[in-house]
Amino acid sequence: MLPDLDSLRCFVVAAETENFRRAAARVALSPAAFSERIKRLEETVGATLFVRSRREVRLTDAGRRMLDPARQALATAADCVTAALAEGRVAPFTLNIGTRFELGLSWLLPALDELRAARPERRLDLYFGSGPDILDRVLRGLLDAAVTSARLTDAGLAYAALHEERYAFCAAPSALARAPLAGPADAARHRLIDVHADLPLFRYFQDARSPAEVWAFAEAEHVSTIAAVRARVLDGAGVAVLPAYFVAADLAAGALVALMPCTEPGTDWFRLVWRAGHAQAAELRALAETLRGRPLR
Template identity: 35%
Template sequence: MKRQFDDVMLGSIELFCLAAEHQGFTAAAAIAGVTPAAVSRSIGRLEERLGVRLFVRTTRQIRLTDAGRSYFERCRAALDQLVDAEREAGGQQARASGLLRISVPTTYGHHRLLPMLPAFLQAHPDVKLELHVSNRNIDFGDEGFDLAIRVRAPDDSTLICRHLEDAELVLVASPGYLARNGTPSTLAELAEHDCIQFELPSTGRPIPWLFREDGRDVERLTAGRTTCADDVLAGVTLARHGAGVFQAYRFVVDADLTAGRLTELLAPYGGRSRPYNLLYPHARHVPLKVRAFVDHLLAHKRQWDHAVPLRKIAR
């Protein structure tokens, strides 16, 4: 096999990754024990070899170009694999390390993922986390994420999909709103109420509410004066303060229901759910940091499973 990289070039790749991760030549130099000028020269050699600019440089900061971002994510993954391989070959106990980039929706982020992350960081002190808490769909290849949690599993054979849970939906409103407007007893009566809308990012249209009626799964488009975009939790906050009726995940509003800040409505029509899935790229060698996170998340999933009522939840 023909040699592709000499020692200098491999060192340049390591310095490039440090500069990208810490957003500066000076920071990378301090970590590597070299001068900022040495980092600059190394990255210059890489740019000359590749024929592209990896960074946009200003007097105050540097930032990756699109080509630089793509190159960084691939190099970072390759270096992580080399570290894992070296530890395994040397008979050392492998330790998860490196930067882990995770994309998660706001609901699942605040009420499921974020509370369990301090324990993960404590168990894996060499891992750094970069969290993108947003309902925007991401592209693994272009944006360099390691994992994502999404409601809809994409039809993509390059991704591993692990089902996490079927999150039950529940219709809620505040006691104050119901005192002013009455309590609906049928789905048809929702037309008489202010139904808080959530605009689905992928379509730009309000998402239909899901119910079961006469043993059938049904969807209802509702109407109201208030529409939320991007963040479902805004609808919960509006409902809590009396703006109208909203359909949310039970795990999001459980505390509000227990405390009496929200009231469950139309329970006989409930029981529908939406699935949450964990996604990460197929790879011949899954980085140890990804495997460690998946194991940690699935351990918590077992706790959530035990907390779900025994009655069957329909999607």
């Protein structure tokens, strides 16, 4: 006996939300009816698909193996509807996209209405998280794709380049009034503000300088997000390397000053990243092409 499409949809939504109650609300079922549907699906396939706890559910190994085929089955069913519809009409579908907080709020969120108007049949749901979190969710099949500039090392990922990410080494005028910074010899009089110790943004500047230089700051402070780094630098608490798009207005207004402007920090790329072999790969490439036409802000 094969599983029905409604049960597969419930399974996919439960895997994405990791919570039966939230998943039940998304498919308009009562929690009891939703749990019963998942139980019947497990009986049909002959395997336990979720590890259940009071607060969340997690996919078992069998569930993880089944997630991509379940998504593909739903996509194939949607294609059947598309083929049967009148010419030019497309069945509705949803793409779940991960993004880090700052980029999502400044760039993706303001674009949602325009993107929906251009493709009414396509709904984009956003998930906000850190770089490692959203990539992990893509690999686990909990997100369709993620917008990230994180370095990719997993062969199971495919991507499309969106925008080059440039960086600026900067400080507030108040910090420079206390102690100028014209080279590595001045670093000892300043605090470096950064996101993480293991993946510092300062490396984009340092890698553009001579390997012989030693940048020994008075101390380093790590605050997890670029919004927090920007806030600390604007307060005059230290110096930092930040994405150029994120501080462009601050630099133009004089709230921040570019340090050692003759050295251009290295660059990276924002990419739309998805699992290789994704059933909606063509739609994800089409989304990437559209996003390339929207300037960062």
